[in-house]
Amino acid sequence: MSTIPTADLYRDYVMPTYGRFDLALTHGEGSRVWDEDGKSYLDFGAGIAVSSLGHAHPALVQSVAEQAAQLIHTSNLYLTRPQGELAKLVVDLVGLGGKVFFCNSGAEANEGLYKLARKFGAPTGRHEFITFGNSFHGRTLGGISATGQEKVKTGFAPLVEGFVHVPFNDLAAVEAAITPKTVAILVEPVQGEGGINPATPEFLQGLRALCDGHDLLLMYDEVQCGFGRTGDWCAWRTIISSGADPDAVSWAKGIAGGVPLGAFWAGTRAAGSVPLCDLLGPGTHGTTYGGNPLAAAAGLAVLSEIGRSGLLENARELGAHLIRELEAMGLPAIRLVRGVGLMIGIELNDLPSSFGGEGLPSIRATKALMAEGLLVIPSGERTIRLLPPLTINGVEADEALVILRRVLGSAL
Ligand SMILES: Cc1ncc(COP(=O)(O)O)c(C=O)c1O
The missing domain is CATH 3.40.640.10 (Type I PLP-dependent aspartate aminotransferase-like (Major domain))
Structure with missing residues (x-):
């Protein structure tokens, strides 16, 4: 492997088709992923609704490993x-x-x-x-x-x-x-x-x-x-x-x-x-x-x-919990919360210029949440999506809520 920084490899060799965030991830476990500097993030994007079982789930790892060997x-x-x-x-x-x-x-x-x-x-x-x-x-x-x-x-x-x-x-x-x-x-x-x-x-x-x-x-x-x-x-x-x-x-x-x-x-x-x-x-x-x-x-x-593992019930229960708690926050930054199960959209109001730098509200909020250790997925101009693994538990849902309240609550 070369010693060229990952971002430079992308800049010089990967087509620039995506508006990517400056975050290089190395591994994950359950609902968490880690970046190249060893910082961990609660992954409420799950690779855009892909990592249903979170990261490195033993059943998936075993099945893929056994099949790969066969x-x-x-x-x-x-x-x-x-x-x-x-x-x-x-x-x-x-x-x-x-x-x-x-x-x-x-x-x-x-x-x-x-x-x-x-x-x-x-x-x-x-x-x-x-x-x-x-x-x-x-x-x-x-x-x-x-x-x-x-x-x-x-x-x-x-x-x-x-x-x-x-x-x-x-x-x-x-x-x-x-x-x-x-x-x-x-x-x-x-x-x-x-x-x-x-x-x-x-x-x-x-x-x-x-x-x-x-x-x-x-x-x-x-x-x-x-x-x-x-x-x-x-x-x-x-x-x-x-x-x-x-x-x-x-x-x-x-x-x-x-x-x-x-x-x-x-x-x-x-x-x-x-x-x-x-x-x-x-x-x-x-x-x-x-x-x-x-x-x-x-x-x-x-x-x-x-x-x-009853993950359908989990998606229904924790999805309803997240939506209820987000609505109850009554934050000026949140215009509307929509969703079904663990497919939740938070529509944002205009954010003050002091919040999260330049750009669309969805991107600024995503970056601000990322800085505090929570990954979410932007959608259009003013919506951020929560699409966590179906395996999340109540503690992780509440941890995400604390970060969302702190970060979006600072948009005054
Ligand atoms: C509803 C829907 N259909 C199709 C696609 C395309 O899927 P893929 O990116 O795997 O080609 C997406 C991707 O976001 C999607 O959300």
């Missing part, structure tokens, strides 16, 4: 037991039958949904999607075309044709946007990058009814909100327990606790002569790594541990 990769030309077992587990957790395809990231999982919908609509000449303002669906060309935020699209025209954006939680706008070319609606049940905006129960139920009435596919992007983060395996069920089940869902992030894995599921509704889950037949879709034994073993370990 077989890391074979391609999808062959069968491997972990992929089959994980597919069964995902289908069981969704509880609606159907089948799963594995890939490597959230953007790629959504690409699968776009292709599934195009194939579904092709016989009737339909290919358009309705997506939503402030949504985020990934950084591929399809992903930025689907995303309802102008800032991700700038400079990349021409985009993929056929994505129409309407305001989130506005059912009348969706109905008005449906045309003879519409084939699917893609929605995050809880918008993540857009600032933690939960869909209303009426909205999801209404989308299901519109999809049924117009023969459209209802597709949920659960890349950020799925697999336990909201306190249920399926985020849409924390919004509404029945009457809004989808035709297809995408996941990534928390599914394998940080080992790159994405997935999409399709249900059994008819698509011509086959069920939707069999529509993408041999040769229509694929990826070299997707669902390889290493990633699938990680997914199995994470999902099993969430169930075994």
Whole structure:
């Protein structure tokens, strides 16, 4: 290894696509991570909702280590037991039958949904999607075309044709946007990058009814909100327990606790002569790594541990505690607290110029909290997100609350 400082390696050799913080992390344990100077941080970002089991969780470490020693990769030309077992587990957790395809990231999982919908609509000449303002669906060309935020699209025209954006939680706008070319609606049940905006129960139920009435596919992007983060395996069920089940869902992030894995599921509704889950037949879709034994073993370990250790209940209880306590603080810096389970957004008021230096309120607050040992994730201009590991305990939640009160309380 060279003696060049990490920040200099990044400056000189890594493309400058991210607005990164000046923090080089070396290792983690549970809800904590350490930087190169040995300073520890309470990690309430969890790698942007990825490290579901926190860091160095024994069950995940053991599963990955054992699988790595046995077989890391074979391609999808062959069968491997972990992929089959994980597919069964995902289908069981969704509880609606159907089948799963594995890939490597959230953007790629959504690409699968776009292709599934195009194939579904092709016989009737339909290919358009309705997506939503402030949504985020990934950084591929399809992903930025689907995303309802102008800032991700700038400079990349021409985009993929056929994505129409309407305001989130506005059912009348969706109905008005449906045309003879519409084939699917893609929605995050809880918008993540857009600032933690939960869909209303009426909205999801209404989308299901519109999809049924117009023969459209209802597709949920659960890349950020799925697999336990909201306190249920399926985020849409924390919004509404029945009457809004989808035709297809995408996941990534928390599914394998940080080992790159994405997935999409399709249900059994008819698509011509086959069920939707069999529509993408041999040769229509694929990826070299997707669902390889290493990633699938990680997914199995994470999902099993969430169930075994009661982490859904933990997310519900500690999420409600955090929201209650943040609201009760009544700090001038906090405009609003939104969230479901351990997916919490704190919307900030304008911060005084004396607080946290230059820049957007979300960035200044994130930096000020980081200096005091708490990692959070900025979102847009004025929201910070709390997305801690699902394994956090009450002591850690209260420790974060103390730091939040002290730091945000100093913004006078
Ligand atoms: C809802 C949602 N969809 C898709 C993506 C893209 O996932 P990835 O970064 O793994 O491609 C993200 C990432 O933040 C997301 O939050």
